[in-house]
Amino acid sequence: MSFDGLFTHAMVTELRKNLLTGRIAKINQPYQNELILTVRANRKNWPLLLSADPTYPRIQTTQIPYVNPAVPTNFAMMMRKYLQGAIITAIDQPANDRVVRLTVTTRNELGDAEQLVLIIEIMARHSNVILIEAKTNRILDAIKHVGADQNRYRLLLPGATYIEPPKQDKVDPFVPNQDYRELVRQFPAEAVLSKALQQHYQGFGRDSAQQLAADLHQPGDLAAHYQDFLAQFDAPAPTLLTLPTNKTMFAAGRFDHFGDQTRHFDSLSALLDFYYADAAQRERVQQQAGNLIRVVRNDLKKNRNKLKKLEQTLANTKQADELRVKGEILTTYLYEVKRGMTEITLPNYYQDNQPLKIKLSNQLSPSRNAQKYFSRYQKQKNAVVYVSEQIKLTKAEIDYLDSVHTQIELAAPADIAEIRQELTQQGYLKQQRGKKKQRSSRQPSQPQEFVASDGTKISVGKNNRQNDQLTLKTAHKSDYWLHTQKIPGSHVIIHSDEPSDQTLAEAANLAAYFSKARDSATVPVDYVQVRRIRKPNGAKPGFVIYEGQKTLYVSPSAELVEKLTPAK
Known part of the structure; x- marks a missing residue:
């Protein structure tokens, strides 16, 4: 279901139980539009995400780590100035609206x-987090x-006076009323009734109606x-449902009209952590890495256009032998060529004396016309070597940028800083003016660990x-290395010199999942011992070559990845 007024009601019920009388111990803003308050309550720290x-x-407690x-x-x-050490005395929702007030x-x-x-207003692109004085309604600050x-x-x-969002002429469903009887009488059809309920009652999303x-x-x-x-929102049963389209949907209780219940959670916040884990991470990465994505896409486009032009140039250079043949035939029959001619047809002794038409410049002598063909031949012959080398370099550049683009798509927000640093070192991003190079105090991120x-x-x-x-550097020479075949993706290391077939299959699934082919049905994954891996001199970061590999074909599975993730 959507995060409508009813789900907000259920979430407020949960937050009251966990956070009331709690003290705000820490305040952080890890992402542009998100605030996290660490609330100490009931002998436990609750990271509250606004x-x-x-x-x-949304508003929820969260266990997803942030940087x-x-x-x-x-x-x-x-927020630290005003809220550090404050005690939460009330958590309210006005009239089943998508607004939560923490006093x-x-x-x-x-x-x-x-x-x-x-105050957190949960209203799509108009959402906001606002701090006000209770007595005067004066705004102290807002996140937007x-x-x-x-x-x-x-x-x-x-400094402005806080004015509530425009009120709608709707009824609070939790206030005793008999309006639903009249609506059922007026709108007997189920589809029409749902629209009437949504228009009549405050806080009803389409799915709730x-x-x-x-x-x-x-x-x-x-x-x-x-x-x-309505009672299920006072005692919520956090549930994940699977729809007929195989998509998932979260709900605060029984929503069997939409699909089957596939998983239950201990809290609404745990449900949202699971549901939003991937989508919210992607959104955060898009916000933090917007300029990186733009730079990489622009460079990819530029290099792909360059490759097309180089390949066309290479195709044109295949005429070099034809130029040489025309030059030799002109030299052989030079006595037949007269100054001022624009073309001549001569026997081609390379093809059983078949007639060959040769264009000439009427401004050049016969010998200069022959020399011109030899000159063009030599120029195109030299171009083959240069263009071939440029094609090789351009393809390597495209492969590198494609791998970086894939890494950004799969990255957690904590990984963006390292990708930004790499692109700066490689010259794709300019060092910011006035910003001296300094060693970051932040510890480098570590590879993600799994257990087979x-x-x-x-x-x-x-x-x-x-x-x-x-x-x-980290892997032993006897460990096994895996990577998707000719597809950008992560390096995967099995820390064993004799992995079982099941472990190889699970590691191959990880390699496929953390690659550009995550959504593909069947993905080829190469595996080989680390001793057969080497990095060419001057190669781009992340690029290696190998030999003696074997290949597995797997279907990426998010469920298996979750199963292999060690418990924290």
Whole structure:
């Protein structure tokens, strides 16, 4: 289901249980539109995610690791100033809307107690996280500043008065009412009823309205169906459903109108962590690596166009032998060539004296015409060597950029800094002006570790620095190396000199999954011992050559990857 008002109601129920009376211990803004408050409550630290992402806005506790920027943002510093050490005294949702208000008690600079309200508005591209004073409704700061040129109804700027989002003329479904009976009477058709429910009740997404409409069409008491439907959001049962299209859907309870329940979770937050793990990561990477993706795509386009021109030039150079033959025939029959002629037909003694038409310049002498053909022949002959070398270099450049593009697509946000550094070192990105080269205090990221079914350790490099380090320095010569055949992807190392067939198959699945062919049905994966791997002098990062390999064909499986991921 969507993160509508009903799901927000269920999430507020969960957050009240876990976070009320908790103290805000840490505040971080790891990503542009996301704030994470570490709340100490019930003898446990709860990382509370407030996301104003336009695609995946939400509020939840999260266990997905994140990496903080080297320098905190201005918004993060403001939140630390006002919220560090504050106590959460209330978590409310106004009228089943997609708005959550966290009321906190803190002390101002004079030591006096004051109340602040942290508001998250979950409204697609209009989503926002706003901190206001409880008494005056004065905005202290917002994660997205909205001026008068963007919204005439309300300003979301520091110092402005907070105005709630425009209210809709809808009914709070949790307030006792009998409106659903009248709606069922007026709109007997299920599809029409679902639209009427969505238009009449506050906070109903399309899927919630469709599920309630289906319930109200079941035999039995309408009141019981209505109350049972709402009751599940007061005691949510986090569920992942599989739809007939094989896509998945999250729900806070029974949504059997859409598909079968395939997995249950201990909390709504754990459900969202699982559901959004990949999609949200991709969104974060897109935000952080937007300029990297643009640079790589532009260079790929430029090199692919260059390759086409080089290949056309090489095709043209295949006429070199024809130029040489014409030059030799002209030299042989020079006495028949007269100055001022524009063409001549002579017997081609290389092809049984078949007539050969040769174009001439009427401005040149017969001998100079022959020399011109020999000169053009020599020029094209020399071009073959140069163009062939340029084609080889351009293909290597395309392969490298294609591999980097794949790494960005598969990267976690923590990997982006290393990819950016690599592109800067390789000259694709310019060093920022006024920014001196300095050694980063951040520890280099490490390859991702997996454990095969028989306990064998498997390592997967996630970028070229990790790939080179893993294959050429960390791995033993007797370990086994895997990589998708002629497809950009990660280096995979099996830390064993005699891996079982099952371990080889599982490692091959990892190699296919962490490659450009992740969504393919059958992927060829080469494997060979590390001793047969070498890196040519001057080769691009991540590039190696090998021999004596064998090939496995596998179908990438996200379920198997999850199974091989060690428990934390």
